[in-house]
Amino acid sequence: MRILCPQCQAAYDVPERLIAGGRLLRCVKCRHEWREEAEAPPPPAPEPAPEPEPPRPVPPPIPAQHRAHQPIDPPRPSRRPGLALAAAWAASALALAGLATALLAYQAPITAAWPPAARLYVLLGKA
Ligand SMILES: [Zn+2]
Numbered sequence: 001m002r003i004l005c006p007q008c009q010a011a012y013d014v015p016e017r018l019i020a021g022g023r024l025l026r027c028v029k030c031r032h033e034w035r036e037e038a039e040a041p042p043p044p045a046p047e048p049a050p051e052p053e054p055p056r057p058v059p060p061p062i063p064a065q066h067r068a069h070q071p072i073d074p075p076r077p078s079r080r081p082g083l084a085l086a087a088a089w090a091a092s093a094l095a096l097a098g099l100a101t102a103l104l105a106y107q108a109p110i111t112a113a114w115p116p117a118a119r120l121y122v123l124l125g126k127a
Contacts, residue, residue, distance in 0.1 A: 001038075003025065007030045008027060010028075010030070012025075016038060019036050022037045023036055
């Protein structure tokens with residue numbers, strides 16, 4: 001900031017941070033001493049209202065001749081929804097049965113490899 005000596009009007013450029021909170025200054029020309037108070041900081045400016053976002057440009061409509069030529073078929077209703085569901089249930093039951101069969105068929109190696117499995121067979125009454 002620019003500071004003028006009150007006595008001889010000599011001008012000095014002083015960084016504002018050096019006189020923040022007030023500082024005793026002495027003019028090098030006339031030896032006058034005075035206390036310079038930092039200028040009161042300007043009141044905080046109110047936050048500028050956020051500018052509304054500019055509307056995004058809407059992409060131009062696609063000319064009709066560039067659109068996909070194949071009309072989209074509406075999804076066809078499944079003819080037999082019950083059949084697929086029954087097949088899924090059957091497959092699940094088969095998988096479970098296969099797993100149970102394998103557990104029983106390989107009881108000895110399973111128990112040998114993983115001793116806690118013996119408790120499972122005890123629960124199943126197969127021990
Ligand atoms: Zn002076």
